[in-house]
Amino acid sequence: MAGHSKWANIKRQKARVDALKGQIFAKFSREMIVAARTGLPDPAGNFRLRTAMEKAKAAGMSQENIERAIAKGAGLLGADADSLEAVRYEGYALGGVAVLIEALTDNRNRTAGEIRAAFNKYGGNLGETGCVGWMFAQVGWLEMPGVTSEDDLLAAAMQVPATGYEWEGETAALVTEPLDLERVAAALQDQGYRVGAAMTRWQPTMTVAITDADWGRQVLRLLEGLEDLDDVQTVSANFDMDERTLVACMGN
Known part of the structure; x- marks a missing residue:
């Protein structure tokens, strides 16, 4: 499996979530702020907000902090949320691996500078918008933690229906069209x-x-460095790596 899924599995193996919990909470807060600002501040009528809240709760974020983020997005705690905007950055890691980054920032110059520095540090290059985007397709992604066999996952994909599924290690997920995500x-x-x-x-x-x-x-160090940046929300890459190479990478 390649790109996002491979990187997600690597992150789980490295078990960095607890050490970065404060940073992860900040990312969830930004996502909820923007979701509440661009849609209804009520999760019942805002799928993006609802899913962001669910991720935050699963990571252990307090209800008080979740409610504060939603209130900021709704404009109840001042206009700070108005300065956040979604920006996409694209570039190449060492060896021509394509990297696509989504960020929420209140200062494009600062964010671009931090991302460029990360690319330079690990032998990559920050490119122009569109330089690697054509190598990616946006899809809906639904993880199914209760599914324990590939046969069951395939059965679920056929019932919905989904456009595909992915199964690797502990990750069972259905792939959909982006606009069908909530319905599926x-x-x-x-x-x-x-x-x-x-x-x-x-x-x-x-x-x-x-x-x-x-x-x-x-490549992995670059992806880690990018995800460590406060403004970065997601990092996707188009590499594939066999198990032997992955084990060798994780050994140092």
Whole structure:
């Protein structure tokens, strides 16, 4: 499996979530602020807000902080939320691996400078908008933590229906058209399935095979460095890596 899913599995193996909990909460807060600002501040009528809240709760964010973020987005705590805007950055990691970054920022110059510095540090290059976007397609992504076999996942995909599914390690997920995400999530829940993360994501349409551990290590360090930035919300990449190379990368 390539790109986003591979990177997500690597992050789970590295177990960095607890150490970065404060930073992750800040990212969730920004997502809820923008979701509440651009739609209804009521999660019952705002799917984006509802899914952001569910992710925040799953990570252990307090109800008080969730409510504060929603209130900011609704304009009840001043106009600070108005300065946040969604920006996409694109570039190449070492060896031509395409990287697509989504950020929420109140200062484009600061964010661009931090992202460019991360690329430069790990042998990559920040490019112009559109330079790698054509190598990704936006899809709906629904993780299904209660599904324990590929046969069950396939059965769920056929019932909904979904456009595809992905199964690797602990990750079972259905792929949908982005506009169908909310409808498919509701259909799955109606059929008794438990739905975990529900989001749109960038899925690579072509991949670069990383077969050298030193190369892979540089790419992973860049992705980590980008995700450590406060303004960055998501990072997607179009690499693939076999298990032996991945183990070698994780060893150092």
